[in-house]
Amino acid sequence: MGKVFGAVAGVGAVGALYAMKKSWDPLPSVKAAGFTTIDLSAAEPNKLMVEKWRGKPIFVLKKTPEMVAKQSAEQTARDIVVNGDSFLICIGLCTHLGCIPAYREAKLDFKCACHGGEFDSSGIETKAPPPSPMEIPPFNVKGNTVVLGEEGEAYRKMKEAGVLA
Amino acid sequence: MAHFTKATSVHDWLNQRLAIDTLQRVLSKEYWIPKNINFLWAMGMVLAFTFGILLVSGIFLLMYYQPNVDTAFDSVNYTIMREVDFGWLWRHVHAVAASVVFLIIYIHMLTGIYYGSYKKGREMIWISGMLLFVAFSAEAFSGYMLPWGQMSYWAGMVITNLFSLGSLEFNGLVEWIRGDYVPGQAFLDRFFMLHVLLIPLAILGVIGLHFGALRIPHVNNQDGEEFDFDEEAAKYKAGNKKESKVIAFANDFLSKDMFVVSIYLIFFFYLVFWHFGFAMDPINFDPADGLKTPPHIYPEWYFLWSYEILRPFPKDPGLVAFGFAQVIFFLLPWFDRSPNAVPASRRGLFFFWFWAMVVDLIILTAMGKLPPVGVYSLIGEVAAYGFIALWVILPFITRNEKRV
Numbered sequence: 364m365g366k367v368f369g370a371v372a373g374v375g376a377v378g379a380l381y382a383m384k385k386s387w388d389p390l391p392s393v394k395a396a397g398f399t400t401i402d403l404s405a406a407e408p409n410k411l412m413v414e415k416w417r418g419k420p421i422f423v424l425k426k427t428p429e430m431v432a433k434q435s436a437e438q439t440a441r442d443i444v445v446n447g448d449s450f451l452i453c454i455g456l457c458t459h460l461g462c463i464p465a466y467r468e469a470k471l472d473f474k475c476a477c478h479g480g481e482f483d484s485s486g487i488e489t490k491a492p493p494p495s496p497m498e499i500p501p502f503n504v505k506g507n508t509v510v511l512g513e514e515g516e517a518y519r520k521m522k523e524a525g526v527l528a
Numbered sequence: 529m530a531h532f533t534k535a536t537s538v539h540d541w542l543n544q545r546l547a548i549d550t551l552q553r554v555l556s557k558e559y560w561i562p563k564n565i566n567f568l569w570a571m572g573m574v575l576a577f578t579f580g581i582l583l584v585s586g587i588f589l590l591m592y593y594q595p596n597v598d599t600a601f602d603s604v605n606y607t608i609m610r611e612v613d614f615g616w617l618w619r620h621v622h623a624v625a626a627s628v629v630f631l632i633i634y635i636h637m638l639t640g641i642y643y644g645s646y647k648k649g650r651e652m653i654w655i656s657g658m659l660l661f662v663a664f665s666a667e668a669f670s671g672y673m674l675p676w677g678q679m680s681y682w683a684g685m686v687i688t689n690l691f692s693l694g695s696l697e698f699n700g701l702v703e704w705i706r707g708d709y710v711p712g713q714a715f716l717d718r719f720f721m722l723h724v725l726l727i728p729l730a731i732l733g734v735i736g737l738h739f740g741a742l743r744i745p746h747v748n749n750q751d752g753e754e755f756d757f758d759e760e761a762a763k764y765k766a767g768n769k770k771e772s773k774v775i776a777f778a779n780d781f782l783s784k785d786m787f788v789v790s791i792y793l794i795f796f797f798y799l800v801f802w803h804f805g806f807a808m809d810p811i812n813f814d815p816a817d818g819l820k821t822p823p824h825i826y827p828e829w830y831f832l833w834s835y836e837i838l839r840p841f842p843k844d845p846g847l848v849a850f851g852f853a854q855v856i857f858f859l860l861p862w863f864d865r866s867p868n869a870v871p872a873s874r875r876g877l878f879f880f881w882f883w884a885m886v887v888d889l890i891i892l893t894a895m896g897k898l899p900p901v902g903v904y905s906l907i908g909e910v911a912a913y914g915f916i917a918l919w920v921i922l923p924f925i926t927r928n929e930k931r932v
Binding site: 366384387388390393397415417418459460477478492493520 | 612654682685686689690703704706707708709711712718816818819821822824825839841842843844846898899901905
């Protein structure tokens with residue numbers, strides 16, 4: 364009798380927990396709104412453009428030729444090239460605790476005032492506490508625009524090269 | 529069914545059905561309290577009172593608050609503050625009580641530590657008390673989200689990001705907690721539910737456990753004197769009240785409790801009417817904006833010490849240190865190896881440990897509020913290491929303590 368009761372209660376508990384877990388998942392409408400198209404023709408060199416994707420700020424930074432020339436291989440690997448111009452496109456949230464770093468045009472870097480973290484113009488962390496570079500979202504280059512949320516060929520190549528890890 | 533007779537009075541009618549005489553005897557008239565305790569032992573009653581104030585003011589706020597990302601900010605800052613008659617009163621009472629309740633909790637905790645009231649036999653009182661601290665912290669955090677201002681939003685962002693557990697990158701867990709990629713409608717709704725229903729229910733349950741845990745070991749006293757409560761109670765009941773070391777909770781000790789509560793309420797309403805601003809953050813009077821971070825994110829004063837333990841370290845060690853700070857107080861009854869349940873002033877090295885801990889917590893609190901630059905960052909880091917070091921040495925300095 365005890366075993367039967369236990370089995371029935373166990374099945375019920377698992378079912379209830381599964382339903383509770385699923386009801387807290389993001390809604391389909393939230394997941395579906397996950398694509399954004401950004402027109403890059405308006406971007407000016409060394410001026411930070413902030414867009415929005417999945418409620419998060421997206422940093423778009425068009426690099427000047429001098430910036431590109433001075434870059435290390437690690438930095439260049441994170442560039443997204445559209446029509447011959449190099450861009451940094453990343454989620455503008457500090458990888459420490461998710462604050463928004465500010466871009467300093469003169470110093471060509473990002474500073475997060477909250478906990479003192481710094482990133483270079485390729486979004487790579489240069490000063491702790493952030494543990495990793497700012498994240499590059501899934502993207503697909505289409506002409507002069509880039510679609511966020513879609514995994515294009517350039518994105519897959521970056522992923523294979525281990526740039527995104 | 530029990531045998532019922534024709535009632536001789538309303539009291540008798542109720543007594544036959546609910547045994548109110550027995551209840552009164554067990555809960556108040558023959559609930560024994562040591563005579564030798566000071567005003568610090570009234571903090572439990574002060575807390576119970578403050579919780580009642582939070583409950584009542586919360587119910588009035590609930591009648592006009594709207595848990596919607598578009599209307600929440602205005603429902604608090606316009607409707608409740610300007611339109612609802614006395615809405616400002618409920619808000620200020622609620623906000624001040626939410627802040628002051630932590631002040632009293634800390635006094636209550638430190639009193640317990642100073643007098644050794646967590647020691648052998650009283651571990652469950654300590655653990656249930658710490659559970660209440662955690663529940664109150666969750667209650668305060670979820671409530672802080674509801675006005676949906678800038679600090680609400682970014683505090684929500686930062687604290688939920690902690691659940692990615694650093695380099696483990698559990699981003700799916702964070703999105704599951706939020707119900708969205710960022711704090712949004714789903715987030716606000718579920719924190720609203722937690723704040724007004726689930727956590728208060730848990731708090732009520734744990735308060736019951738906390739009170740129940742007192743029954744068998746009884747309340748400690750100012751000298752840490754061990755005496756036989758049954759024997760002392762017998763003296764009291766025989767009319768030997770002067771020689772007895774205990775008094776009844778009601779109405780004897782309750783009158784002292786209520787005196788302290790009265791003084792406290794004068795202080796409390798002084799804050800509500802003249803200094804309510806300390807419980808409000810100026811940044812939270814800007815509506816939430818997911819594309820703009822406030823220059824400096826910090827929690828309310830009562831979380832600053834644990835926030836400062838998180839902050840000076842790199843991400844993963846910071847999280848470990850933060851986790852350590854959250855759970856370590858639970859283990860106090862086992863870290864303190866001394867058999868003495870007496871005031872810290874009679875325990876030698878432990879006396880210095882206690883005050884070092886108090887000073888360290890104050891330094892952490894002060895540094896947590898300041899921006900993490902230069903010398904403040906360094907002082908904060910030293911104090912964070914100091915906190916951990918104090919816990920590491922506690923078993924060693926208490927192990928050889930002489931029995932008093």
